Amino acid sequence: MMSDKKCYRNVTEFLLLRFSDFRYVHQLSIFVFLCSAYIFTLLGNGLIIVTVTLSSCLHTPMYFFLRNLSLIELCFITVTIPKAIYIFMSEIMSISLLGCAFQMQAFVSVGASECLFLAVMAFDRYVAICHPLRYMTVLSPKMCFHLTILSWVVGIFVSFGVTSSIFSVPCCYSNCILHFFCDIAPVLNLACVNTFKNEMTVFIICILVVVIPFLAILCSYINILCSVGLIQSAKGHHKAFSTCGSHLMSVILFYGTNMFVYLRIGTQGSTGHDRIIALVYCIIIPAINPLIYSLRNKDMKQSVSKLPQVVRAYGNTW
Template structure:
């Protein structure tokens, strides 16, 4: 990929302007939001990882995937937010071309892998509710490891493909990126040639990694709802669906913003809108996911309370 990065012939670095076009008070508010969300993400997801790891009652496929999802959230926000906060604190807003490519690569890797992890988690809930007698046989330790590995490997392929396609165009218009991280569209907007082919390849890869997992999730929940409808008691229905509630909220938040931003690729949308949407999926979602999975899950709440009481 490095050998194909045409931007090298024109620039050695980019300037991440972030929110420098906004009023100072607005910039400080956004900085405090970044800082609070980052700290909360690290603490919340870190606590989930430690709790699942050290509590033997949570050594099940569902919590194994939740632990991996928490790790992904930490990596995703770390790929973008610290650099953005640095640009708020210091006058130097530059990032090397290699650094920009690595940031994009890392963020897309985490995003693509999360798409697949959410689909895997939906499949896990499908097996638990629709095929409970076969659940432990199908969702063995080996199967969980294989599904996790596939998610990471596919994420790697997608991230290298998208990043390579994005950085293969000559960037000669400017090296100013009006964004707080190296996202696909802001970098492609710097090109001085027609980027239709690059945008198309990126769009196809993003579509594959977003749409197919989403369809898998949709099919899983259609079967889950059908199975729950066959349960006669109201309590039984509530108990069956309660294990899906957190995951469903997370899917709606993640795929809602992912579909909006990635299907805008190549469009001449508002920069302000793009940055606001990016704030949601880069900063807000990783911060609130620990709340979603801890507050809506009885076992997780009990384990977290025990751990916090033990610490105190």
């Protein structure tokens, strides 16, 4: 049976078909969208990183985590979009086997880190609202640093497990990936052997790094709602909800799209639709997160408006 299917392990490159089955006008629209969103994401998240770093009034755990989330978003979109833009511009759709494996590993690593980091940010909001007097003690600089490093380290280990599982199976017939980057399902669909074990490996990892952190976030917000219910003043209610609203919006967008794609990893023939969904969590979410966190945050807006003065002050010290 294996010989009939002519399985082979000596694939040296893949072809990223991106949106080649779409009409030309739609492909052109997607290309313009990719370029615009990437530039906007770089500027928006870069602005948050610079503002939080230079503004002393934002040197709190909440903004420390926000700065790291912006860094994650920059890494997340940079892993996939520059290569997709290059393919659109050059029409060279090939990506080496090693390049494909590295892209998948980097993508999974950053994605898993973001899942865990959003849970860390939910814990930050829980402590701030439910235990405000202990906030700076519980979330000390050392604790914030350790939680951030832990998110990145777990993401790296998870990516090794997923990538090694996916690239341990032989390809069959085609090396064409119906996607704009080396995502898990499109690469796994090229296999000419039974991939049940590989799918189960990915599914279990998704449970660990997606579902469990999501449940932790739900628990945090249940406790937050209970605490907010005890607040008597309308001003207190507004402050609590405005503090959590931005983070909750990011959680719904990121976890919703990722659960839809990766918890149904064994569904064949779904990658065409998954490309559209991938535009949401790869591009739209990193692009709008700066807007979500800055437009709803008074301190951030004030710090951004004062940023030119802060930059000039730093420049004068050199």
